[in-house]
Amino acid sequence: MIFSENILICMALPLLLTVFLVRDNARRLVINFIIGMVACLLGAYVSGFIDVASGYGTEDTAIFISPVVEETMKFLPLLFYFLMFEPEDDRLFTAAVGIGAGFASYENVCSMITSGTESLSLLLIRGLAVGVMHIVSVSVLSLGLMIARHYKVSGLSSMLGALSVGMLFHGVYNLLASERGIPSAIGFCLPLITAILMLLAYRRLQT
Amino acid sequence: MITQTILILSLSIQIAVVAVMLWLSVKLIGESKKNLTAVFLSFCFAMWLFTDLYWLIYDLMRPESRMPFAANEIGEVAFWLVVAATVDSAIRHQIRLPKGYLAGACLFAVSNAVLWIMWSGEIVEDVVTGAVFVWLFYSIVRSLRSEQALKKPEWIVLAVLCAALILCQSLTFLVPEDVKSIPDLCAYILLIAGAVFFTIQFICACREKLVYAQMFLSFALVIWITTAKYMSGGNWYNLFLTLETPGFVLWYISVRKVVSAV
Numbered sequence: 001m002i003f004s005e006n007i008l009i010c011m012a013l014p015l016l017l018t019v020f021l022v023r024d025n026a027r028r029l030v031i032n033f034i035i036g037m038v039a040c041l042l043g044a045y046v047s048g049f050i051d052v053a054s055g056y057g058t059e060d061t062a063i064f065i066s067p068v069v070e071e072t073m074k075f076l077p078l079l080f081y082f083l084m085f086e087p088e089d090d091r092l093f094t095a096a097v098g099i100g101a102g103f104a105s106y107e108n109v110c111s112m113i114t115s116g117t118e119s120l121s122l123l124l125i126r127g128l129a130v131g132v133m134h135i136v137s138v139s140v141l142s143l144g145l146m147i148a149r150h151y152k153v154s155g156l157s158s159m160l161g162a163l164s165v166g167m168l169f170h171g172v173y174n175l176l177a178s179e180r181g182i183p184s185a186i187g188f189c190l191p192l193i194t195a196i197l198m199l200l201a202y203r204r205l206q207t
Numbered sequence: 208m209i210t211q212t213i214l215i216l217s218l219s220i221q222i223a224v225v226a227v228m229l230w231l232s233v234k235l236i237g238e239s240k241k242n243l244t245a246v247f248l249s250f251c252f253a254m255w256l257f258t259d260l261y262w263l264i265y266d267l268m269r270p271e272s273r274m275p276f277a278a279n280e281i282g283e284v285a286f287w288l289v290v291a292a293t294v295d296s297a298i299r300h301q302i303r304l305p306k307g308y309l310a311g312a313c314l315f316a317v318s319n320a321v322l323w324i325m326w327s328g329e330i331v332e333d334v335v336t337g338a339v340f341v342w343l344f345y346s347i348v349r350s351l352r353s354e355q356a357l358k359k360p361e362w363i364v365l366a367v368l369c370a371a372l373i374l375c376q377s378l379t380f381l382v383p384e385d386v387k388s389i390p391d392l393c394a395y396i397l398l399i400a401g402a403v404f405f406t407i408q409f410i411c412a413c414r415e416k417l418v419y420a421q422m423f424l425s426f427a428l429v430i431w432i433t434t435a436k437y438m439s440g441g442n443w444y445n446l447f448l449t450l451e452t453p454g455f456v457l458w459y460i461s462v463r464k465v466v467s468a469v
Contacts (some may be wrong), residue, residue: 056275064277147250151243157285157292161250164278164285168257171278175264183268201233 002113008041011106028091029098035077036102043073043103044110063178067170074099074138075163082145092142100138104131125188132191133173136198137166169194211270213445218263221452225256228459235459239466247293248462251286252455258282280332287339291346294426297465299419300353304345308352311366312344318373319434325380340434347427356412356420361404368404372397376438395443398435402450405431409457418468422461429454 051061144162148155176187229252235245261279320337378390405428412420436447
């Protein structure tokens, strides 16, 4: 049993103080980082509730339900920011990356405290895989919002489409990572490979 | 065991083909300024790729158990919504669908949803998917009407086919167990006939160089095949799953023609 709220307070306080000392993009990134951590905690509450209410079991909830809940929790603040402040694309992307990084960092800290910190190599693999996975999935969410704005048609379809791509990507990762051996090795490589492919596609589109 | 092996093989081929189509459709986005349809098509392929991957991984890791509610179900629903958006984005002549066509599309979608519920008992999932299918069928019928892709006698043939299909599928629940295979076989024959019908229409549109009609017919063909897949089991399911794959290639080819034509 860990007290995740206490961990959040300890992690968020220095960042909250930083908000008053930095400006512009740095401030936005820090605020979104904190929002990402809060979203992670709220996601854990929702997943915990579903675990108890549905009788799925802790493992199955983590594998099948958590991707749906976590991506929704990341998407909601991003959607709020998008609808209320109508940010430019680069600001929306910064916010998305901040939320993703905050979410991944907080999840990693909680995971480390639960499962131990003896093996540096395992922690590095997990840290990198989860970090990239959350940033990739939240980038897809921001991409969906950008498409919805640029083409001004079928906003609901593109938003739901982006959300579902994020959920599926996260779901595939969780499913693979849940089994030791080759599946988890593939799972840990998946976020990095997807990130590289997305970068390649982005560069291709720019040229 | 053989059915499962064929399923995994078909799924693996489909994943490989959809991955290539995704890459090509992303390339297509940069080739034209009026690229909304290509953007949506890329989204469709990305969603289907991950849905298939999820399913394949689950089947390989837990072959004995039935998949619980998971992200892939949301992915499938979103996929159909985005397919409808893809079709809508390419409609050139905005038309109002006559009530008869609208009622037919809605009735077919609702009947499908009712049959899914009777087969699986998953009420919430099937009601949500059914609602999305109402929108999808409406978009497809509207797109085909807007390009005059089907003539009046062909619409009548399609309506009769759909009605007969629903009747046969419903009969499988009503007739005694020993004669159940007769309406079941008839339903499969009708499903194949529908796929052949749309393929013939697609070939005709290709010969007449009607790029928009071709595109809408390719979408109608794949949606028919997927509807057939959802209505089937065992080897029939694998057959329609296998037929879906070339359908996705037709989507890319026909969308490419439309994007290039702008």
